Amino acid sequence: MPESIPQVVIVGGGFGGLGAAKALKNAPVNVVLVDRTNHHLFQPLLYQVATSVLTPGQIGSPIRGILGKQRNTTVILGEVNGVDKDKKCVWVNGIDRQCVPVPYDFLILATGVTHSYFGHNEFEKFAPGLKSLADAVAIRNKILQAFEQAEAEENPARHRDLLTFVLVGAGPTGVEMASAIAVLVRNTLKSQFRRINPESARIILLDMAPRVLGPFSEDLSRAAKERLEKLGVEVRLGHGVDQIDADGVVVAGERIFSKTVIWTAGVAPSPAGKWLNAATDRAGRVRVQPDLSVLGHPEIFVVGDTASLDQNGKPLPGVAQVAMQQGRYAGRLIGRRIRGQSAPAPFRYFDKGNMAVVGKGFAVLQSGKVQLSGFPAWLAWAAVHLEFLAQSSLRVSVFVQWVLTYLTGQRGSRLIVNHHGVEPPKPAVEQSSEAATALSK
Ligand SMILES: Cc1cc2nc3c(=O)[nH]c(=O)nc-3n(C[C@H](O)[C@H](O)[C@H](O)COP(=O)(O)OP(=O)(O)OC[C@H]3O[C@@H](n4cnc5c(N)ncnc54)[C@H](O)[C@@H]3O)c2cc1C
Secondary structure, three states: OOOOOOEEEEEOOOHHHHHHHHHOOOOOOEEEEEEOOOEEEOHHHHHHHHOOOOOHHHOEEEHHHHOOOOOOEEEEEOEEEEEEOOOOEEEEEOOOOOOEEEEOOEEEEOOOEEEEOOOOHHHOOOOOEOOOHHHHHHHHHHHHHHHHHHHHOOOHHHHHHHOEEEEEOOOHHHHHHHHHHHHHHHHHHOOOOOOOOHHHOEEEEEEOOOOOOOOOOHHHHHHHHHHHHHOOEEEEEOOOEEEEEOOEEEEOOEEEEOOEEEEOOEEEEOOHHHHHOOOEOOOOOEEOOOOOEEOOEEEEEEOHHHEEOEEOOEEOOOOHHHHHHHHHHHHHHHHHHHOOOOOOOOOOOOOOOEEEEOOOOOEEEEEOOEEEEEHHHHHHHHHHHHHHOOOHHHHHHHHHHHHHHHHHOOOOOOOOOOOOOOOOOOOOOOOOHHHHHHHHO
16 A cells, blocks of 8 residues: 555454444545454354353454455454554554554544443452453353252252352343343253252342343333243342352342352443543543544544443443444544545434343333334344344354254353363362351351
8 A cells, every 4th residue: 555545543343443444445545453352243142152052153253354355454463552642653462562553644442341340350250241252151161060060069058059140230231141041041951950950040130220221211121120030030129249259249238159140230441541641431431522533633533332422411322333333433534534525414323222132032122212022022133133243154143043042942052161171179068058158147
């Protein structure tokens, strides 16, 4: 490429970054997309990898493959750890090199969010979150191992603790995970063990909020809660967790013994605000202008979960549609500016609605004044999620797997894949949950 062609650096190949890159397909620019993973991840289906329905390869696609035919775009595997606004470059740690400068004329930061334990980072060790494919496989290992450990345990008094699954956070991810574990237990595992009854598993969903699925209407929230309870999930609301440790959780002064606690509560934005030394909202997301640029830097844009923009007096939610629409907008704006065309109207989010699945064949859907729950909402959910998978081969493969799982209960991947081997065994301890409860009183 001749040197005079402007260079657009996009950091992040998620929904926002990919939307921006595609919007620049025919622009007279050199695009460099940097991501610390080599794949675009369809996060809304992560819970299905964590509960063995889908394999990691069914919800992740190599970014290089998605953009392979886009001649003006180079993909780099690397982790950005800073931005020099004066020198106009980002600093990238590659596989074998640190702090490599990558220069830009325009910069789009689309680096998403990470887990937030609300100041209790010590919880992370005991309650992993769900954000990446590695997280999903680790949680899948944890869930499947709990059943294996219980089956191998001769002392039935310990089965209860091993088969208690606690989800902290009753937003869409917590609700989807809790109901998916309930379906896994009932439809797939129930006849495959001899010493334990998988259906006796306790699945507990906790949240300090007064209702599940906060972003949805009260009616849909109630419908989701009823469905969860029908699936056997214990929903406990109105109290935050006080403690999470190797023995489980403490909530409202009560200890719940559990070997499998999953964090589905908070998220925190990437450090983009620190890299830019820019104004952020209370959560740390970069405050952007109505055209998604950073104040005083019309050449830098922040999009998606790591950006903060109000519309109609309310902050835009951290959902895939916002990220996609913002990414496309920033890409188009840069294309127009380079071609000398007029600036587009300020960004406006077009809300197509929210959905969440609650077990097999049941979802809630809210779009404008339309509110739906049950099987029709689930069909709509399935169609929309298939449509937004990154590649057509994935759409076919996920569709076939869903039909198979729906009809037979069979799952795409029930493998425990522990790359680091099995931890050395601990000496057996004779302790029932009742005895331990008595001790903790
Ligand atoms: C479990 C789960 C379920 C969800 N369900 C839904 C749903 O049902 N519907 C919905 O609309 N939304 C859902 N979301 C939210 C949705 O996925 C996000 O809003 C969306 O992914 C945001 O897009 P983004 O481009 O801002 O960030 P992301 O899609 O997270 O992409 C960020 C990218 O940046 C890369 N990156 C981060 N830091 C760096 C760095 N320093 N250097 C290089 N690369 C970096 C990451 O590897 C990643 O590829 C869900 C999220 C999760 C975690």
